[in-house]
Amino acid sequence: MAYGPGVADVLIIEDDATIRTALVRALSAREHSTMTSPNALDGLQSLVDHRPDVVLLDLGLPDLDGRSLLAMIRAVSEVPVIVISARDEGREIVSVLDAGADDYLVKPFAADQLEARIRAVLRRSTTDRVAAPVVVGGLEVDVRSRVARLDGKDLDLSPKEFDLLAFLAEHAGEVVAKRELLAKVWNQPYGGADKTVDVHLHWLRRKLGESADEPVYLHRVRGVGVKLVPPS
Numbered sequence: 001m002a003y004g005p006g007v008a009d010v011l012i013i014e015d016d017a018t019i020r021t022a023l024v025r026a027l028s029a030r031e032h033s034t035m036t037s038p039n040a041l042d043g044l045q046s047l048v049d050h051r052p053d054v055v056l057l058d059l060g061l062p063d064l065d066g067r068s069l070l071a072m073i074r075a076v077s078e079v080p081v082i083v084i085s086a087r088d089e090g091r092e093i094v095s096v097l098d099a100g101a102d103d104y105l106v107k108p109f110a111a112d113q114l115e116a117r118i119r120a121v122l123r124r125s126t127t128d129r130v131a132a133p134v135v136v137g138g139l140e141v142d143v144r145s146r147v148a149r150l151d152g153k154d155l156d157l158s159p160k161e162f163d164l165l166a167f168l169a170e171h172a173g174e175v176v177a178k179r180e181l182l183a184k185v186w187n188q189p190y191g192g193a194d195k196t197v198d199v200h201l202h203w204l205r206r207k208l209g210e211s212a213d214e215p216v217y218l219h220r221v222r223g224v225g226v227k228l229v230p231p232s
């Protein structure tokens with residue numbers, strides 16, 4: 001959380017301008033800071049750029065179904081997502097919770113109810129993420145604050161590069177297959193663009209100041225995958 005306890009950066013993805021304005025007003029009155037997106041793709045970009053503490057997600061968006069957006073959000077972030085929808089159906093609610101939403105509010109709802117839900121997901125997300133930073137040699141990866149350091153200096157990583165490094169650091173010393181990286185870091189369990197992994201590994205190596213031919217932390221295991229180890 002960027003500010004004090006209970007005060008969150010809230011991203012509102014909602015196409016209805018009236019509801020958007022009402023939400024901004026209600027949340028601002030409770031000292032949250034807000035940003036808004038009127039459609040799914042803008043919302044996803046905003047999420048990546050601003051890393052909010054909570055996302056309020058409308059399911060009926062003009063460019064993409066909110067549930068598809070939820071899957072895309074989950075591929076890049078563990079940010080708490082509260083779905084807000086006019087669809088009051090048990091099956092719908094279960095399916096978005098299964099798809100990775102943290103909570104669900106049926107419109108219309110009272111601002112106090114929203115506030116209570118926001119506090120609840122924030123409490124949960126901060127207790128979920130008490131995991132200590134992973135340390136491998138001079139590399140330190142703190143999943144909670146999403147900060148990675150090399151020899152005490154912050155690394156400037158994209159969200160995907162961070163996720164990739166965090167996954168490899170959590171599995172330090174193990175050979176990790178590219179297919180597993182695609183499944184776990186990119187949420188693509190059925191393969192797909194193998195180049196994606198190579199390209200991100202390449203970028204990550206550059207940021208770590210090494211290369212595939214002169215590895216320090218990231219070692220290529222030919223025909224299998226990659227392994228992160230402390231420098232020898």
Ligand code: CA
Binds near residue numbers: 015016058059060061
């Ligand atoms: Ca809508």
